[in-house]
Amino acid sequence: MTSRTDDRSWITLHRLALVLAVMTFGLIVWGGHVNSTRSGMAFPDWPTSNAAPMLTYHPSEWLWQSDRFWEHGHRLYASVVGLVTVVLMAFTLRATPSERRGGWTILAIDTAVFLTVATAIVGINSMPSVFTELVMAGLAILMAIFFTKAVRSQDIVRIHWLSQAAFAGVCLQACFGGYTVRNNLPDWTSTTHGMLAEVFLITILGIVYLTSASYRAGTVRNTLSAGTRKLVMATWLVTVVQFFLGALTRHTDAWGVSMVWPAWSETEFFPTADLWAYSQVVIHFVHRTMAYVVAAMIILQVVRYRRGTTIMAALLVGVQIFLGAAILWTYRGELVTTLHVMTGVLLVVLNTFTMFSASSAAAPQRRTVATSPDLGVGRAVQS
Template sequence: MAETVHRAAEQDSPWPHRLALLTTVATFPLLFVGGLVTSTGSGLAVPDWPTTFGYNMFLYPWSRMVGGILYEHSHRLIGSAVGLLTIALALILWRKESRPWLRWLGVVALGAVIAQGVLGGLRIVLLQQTLAIIHACFAQAFFALTASLTLFTSAEWKERPVKKLTADAGRVQRLGLLTVGFIYLQLVCGAVLRHTGEWLDMHLLGAALVAIHVLLLAARVCRNQADLPVPCCNSGWGWAHTLASLPFLARS
């Protein structure tokens, strides 16, 4: 009996959600500083990796962080902090989360942040522009993953009402997946444009496709999910909840 109560308390722990939220919040400035690295041409301001001018990355003197070194080294430090948070998140999910798929999603996040760090380092060591593009695209995917973990660990997600399957649930799901695909394709085109100056036409076409499909999806979701406790048309959190639910509509 005591063991059952202990497990129930673990399952209701707020810490997985808090840590997922903290990881997501920390990842956003990492993306921003990464963009500054590209915009200022500071990607190779620090020519070695994983060291910084021969120093242990965490012991590099703050007084020498000037110019491009400031952007690049700050990016590394914030990335390290996000990596540590992701390790902690994966551990706490494995320890306290009762849903197996969510525990493994934490492991996926851990693998993703490791891969992202290695990609960033190899871009410096190998001087490959292609790796810079992959690094940029993968960063957005990792941010989406941390945001999803924040949603999946929230009380609102756990307590969401069971929805009856609507007549066009499959169509909504396909439209949602297609919209996400176009959004990510737009990110890829943007990364190629920023790093090479190419694919401007593709980027503009992608923007149009994203705008059209987001509007179509918004109209269909609002029509089909109008009875949600938090109306999707009036709440950003409701929108996130609804869009994240799309892959699970068939099982609702």
Template sequence: MTSAESPPTVENPWLARFAKLVVCATFVLIFIGGYTTTSGAGMAFADWPLSNGSLNPAGWWQNFMMRLEHGHRLTAGTVMTLVIVLFVWTLLRRRFLPRAAVPLAACALVGVFSQAILGGLRVILDPQGIAATTSTIATTFRVLHGCFAQIELCLVVSLAAVLSPVWPQLVAQPTFRKVARLGWVTAGLVFVQLMVGATMRHLGAGLAIPTYPLTPDGGIMPKVHNAFVDLNFTHTRFLALLVTIHVLLLARRALVSGEVRLARPALLLIALLVAQILMGMFVIWHLRPPMLTTLHVVNGAAVFATTVFLAVRASRSPAVDSPGESASHFHLTEATA
């Protein structure tokens, strides 16, 4: 090997598998958290970080609402532990990993602690038993808690993508940069859609327009306008259409890129988009059944995560096959900035 040649990339298969495990655990946490919110069990305990002043509150398994909320807290603690282990493991192996791995792991670590604090503030600042003037603050923290869960998910997804054995095998094509740009734009739109959806959900505006695709009076645009109706219309019609167009354009661009490792997540993204649209319609038609509503939330997170995953892969530069190479050609940090 000459000095001009780069050292071979050292694979870390067990670290890559563990990163995927953390991604799966995060999806489980989002499902449990979503179902807790849908069922109205978010304030089953009025204190935090303890539950009724205890780590193991009496009767929590027998009471459905307490079981949901305490189960959510236990799952959150498990995911936090997994993220800590993932960060330490990544830090110890940093010499053999792509340069983006440690910063992503550090962000995931900060993110999981931030999410826990937001969840605690969501409980502490709840207007239940507090002056009504705090209700806006409490709702804000509920929305932030829901949205930040999506950010944390995408941080661990991005880290899993970088740690994957596929990462050093990617051979970038000229079309990659176009896929990456459209991918990050699409991810931004999906996140805005998720924020509007979370706000609508926590304000109880999910059925402000109780029919779909037409409004109750048979039109396309609602005749009555208020904050709840306009928020619902923005989420279920305007942003839904905008996201659909961008996802399809992104999938098409990835499919014609000539790289099968971009084509596969693009096909998955299309399938998730179709499922999301169908679930959204059935949620309205059947008046927000709890399980289907929660699955709609989780599938929305999957759409966001898959879009970010595709954008991360497309941001891969052929010049960085090993951790010892210059980071000047590595566009992931630039793309996510």
């Protein structure tokens, strides 16, 4: 097999992962708009929509009604993302030598996951809720196992386990979506649903990065100090935590407990002592305060590690704080609220790529592309 063929295979895998990442970004923003427009319960049933099969639900029933359009469109969009995830998993499964991916065992696991999830989805309306909950718990455990294997692996095998984690994650996300609707949008499931989307996106971004030409060529230079790497990792972590706090603020309606910015009220800069007894006040205040922490760390990050992603993050974080304040000024205007979600996702994406880059810079080995007749694609090896 020629190196040119290997390069084309890597490029195909990279492009497939990139397309999935872009689609996932759009899906998260779309899901945010479902929440912004209060469209989450446009249909009280799932996986059907008004008792009609999702894929055959007549367009005239949902295209021209705002809440149905956003919710049903979200469901259809998610189905396409799930399909592309399966294609990505199949591609990496085929590219990984059998002995390095667990042989037929992993195929049996994937088949069992698919059949179990399909059974849970089809029978969600008639089965006890505990069955769906057990399926979701099993998928979460499976994701954790696959992530652990990915961390301990190298080259195409690491990508293989990340794609397996993505497959388990998209199945878990589908179950959570249906479970959330079936239980009338409880705060904890809605928030978890949003965070799972972020975990899934970060997983796909990992595949995008590992299949990129710069990573495979080993062009990342080992020039970062340990302190800078720790700063980058901490910045990424607080950004993800802030996204979680934002999701919690949205889904608990904690955004409206203070309608003034930057002070808490017209007369007080901080919440008064009697307000701290309310969870919504605590959530809102922590989310608002964490925004300044994230901003400070992103600015410090761009000073210590100047690159395209850190500069863009530094520019966007100011926009994000403005949009957060604008939500209060517009009384949770739909467009402003969705833009706030979109910018939050962009910050996670930028800081994730920065974290990947800084982590790679910590490794002194150089990666080269080797040809293996067993792989079907080139594989990165340490030299």
